[in-house]
Amino acid sequence: MVLVEQPLPDHFRGFAAVVERDGGTTYPAICRAVAEDDEVLSLLDGAPLPQRRPLLLLAAVHFLLLSGVEHALASHYDTVAEVRGIPLDRTGDVTVAFAAFCRTHRPELAELIATRTTQTNEVGRCTALLPGLCHLASLYGWAEPLALLDLGTSAGLNLLFDDYSYTYRAAVGDGTRRAGAAGSAVALDCSSREDVEHLPELRLPPVAARVGLDLSPVDPFSDDAARWLLACQWPDNLARFGRLRAALANVRVSPDPPRLERGDMVNDLERIAGTIPGDGPLVVFHSWVAAYLDEAQQRTLAREVRALGRTRPVHHLYCESPFETPGLPTPPSPVPREGPDLATVLVHIGPGGAPVRLADTHPHGYWIRWWPANT
Ligand SMILES: C[S@@+](CC[C@H](N)C(=O)[O-])C[C@H]1O[C@@H](n2cnc3c(N)ncnc32)[C@H](O)[C@@H]1O
Structure with missing residues (x-):
């Protein structure tokens, strides 16, 4: 950063x-x-x-x-x-x-x-994560459970993406797609900049493991840590505050809460990935964290994630600002940039494959533009 x-x-x-x-x-x-x-x-x-x-x-x-x-x-x-x-x-x-x-x-x-240090865990980013994971699950015919490793996980709330409900509304036309856990207190709304039919099939992929790695993980079971996370939000955005509060309440009753590990996303990556059992697909994902690394470290991160593929199929999925992550292999936008929005991009690098720009998204997940070639 x-x-x-x-x-x-x-x-x-x-x-x-x-x-x-x-x-x-x-x-x-x-x-x-x-x-x-x-x-x-x-x-x-x-x-x-x-x-x-x-x-x-x-x-x-x-x-x-x-x-x-x-x-x-x-x-x-x-x-x-x-x-x-x-x-x-x-x-x-x-x-x-x-x-x-x-x-x-x-x-x-x-x-x-x-x-203290300021902290965020933006569950709104799950509106990008969900279609990204659906895209990966569909590559396996939805049959292989995905092991998830979230780098810069904060309180690990995005690892419980399948506990939340999703509504995607078409910005063009009047289509709506709903997904996720109907009736969840964490209700995420997202505007799709294309017709919603462009999005991939949205069903919950099976999950084999949920592990988060962070330099300073936030313990969502600690009242003090949870209150500090809430305090880092604006006091007049009740919608955003409310959904973080609901996500913090959700993890406390989850039968499968994420395992959070303390460590550096580059230096400790291999060690932590090695603790995730099985030989099925491993998804290493990160959102709004690679900007904390300098350009050389970002390059190292991309290399190290790829190197994990020696032992199992590894998918690198990230949602980052391309302006702050020049060391990541983000493909250019398929169309010239429009408007003043500061977008983040959702990129996937599959085993042995080239990077694919799956979508452009709002930094807090309020809108998504899924690139149609990827469905
Ligand atoms: C802006 S927050 C994003 C949190 C979460 N990924 C999200 O999208 O809501 C960045 C997080 O990255 C963590 N972080 C920063 N540098 C890191 C590093 N080198 N290794 C691991 N975590 C790091 C911070 O502690 C913080 O929790």
């Missing part, structure tokens, strides 16, 4: 613009006020350098509010109001309430900022 060195106030202003583009309103207002407030900004002095970013401070405040700390700021956050069952009240100025909260709770915030 390329870290752009810039003054902290500019970082807050830039973050405000990003969240605004995503439809948020609470954080943009707060971030623009924090950019002018040296006392609040100084809270981030205690963060390790790569973590000196707006989201760390915002998440620390959100975490304390979700934990039950009483303050007027609580009633400005939709998420906190929902979790704590308190009424929303936005009559005061949220930026004044935020600064007051930071002054009153400075010691607790300083401790969180010094010891």
Whole structure:
């Protein structure tokens, strides 16, 4: 991941613009006020350098509010109001309430900022993962269970993709396709930029193993870790917050929770892959993580995944931003890029095969463009 060195106030202003583009309103207002407030900004002095970013401070405040700390700021956050069952009240100025909260709770915030790192686990990306895995399962006539290894797995929530329900709506025409576990509390909606008939057959592939590898895995069974993961989300996007909450609740009652391992996705890949029993197909997948590697490491990753194919059929499936992963063998887009969307691409490299660009997708899975040649 390329870290752009810039003054902290500019970082807050830039973050405000990003969240605004995503439809948020609470954080943009707060971030623009924090950019002018040296006392609040100084809270981030205690963060390790790569973590000196707006989201760390915002998440620390959100975490304390979700934990039950009483303050007027609580009633400005939709998420906190929902979790704590308190009424929303936005009559005061949220930026004044935020600064007051930071002054009153400075010691607790300083401790969180010094010891935590921002984290995400975006289950919305399963709207790309599901058709990708269906494509692979169909290569085996749906008969071979797939062993799954998720690199940069976070809390491992995407390894339970088959517990979620999916609705794909055609952006062109009025087609709809539903898949997955009907009635699941984790309900994922995705717009298909082509007709939905372009998508592959969507049924749940049999799964032989679910293993996740992460430098700092998030234990979804820990209340503290789960709350921190929730705190890293925007407080006014209830839909996204709600589905993460539902996915965290789901893993806790799962009869087959993923096995999470701590380690590096390049250096520990072979060791962890070696712990997955069987000689059936192994799918090594990753989403929104290869950007943390530099270009040379990305090349090494692609090579190392291919090398695992010495002992069993290995499929490399990834959903990454092509702009941040020049070391991955992503084929170019079949059509010139349209519009301003920042897309991620879903790529598959089968045993001995060339990379195939299966789809372009929204980074959080809100839309997909499945390239028709792949069905
Ligand atoms: C942006 S999150 C994405 C999480 C998940 N893949 C998803 O799509 O929701 C990136 C994750 O990659 C992990 N990570 C970063 N560098 C890593 C590395 N070299 N090896 C393993 N995990 C890494 C982080 O700890 C974090 O959990």
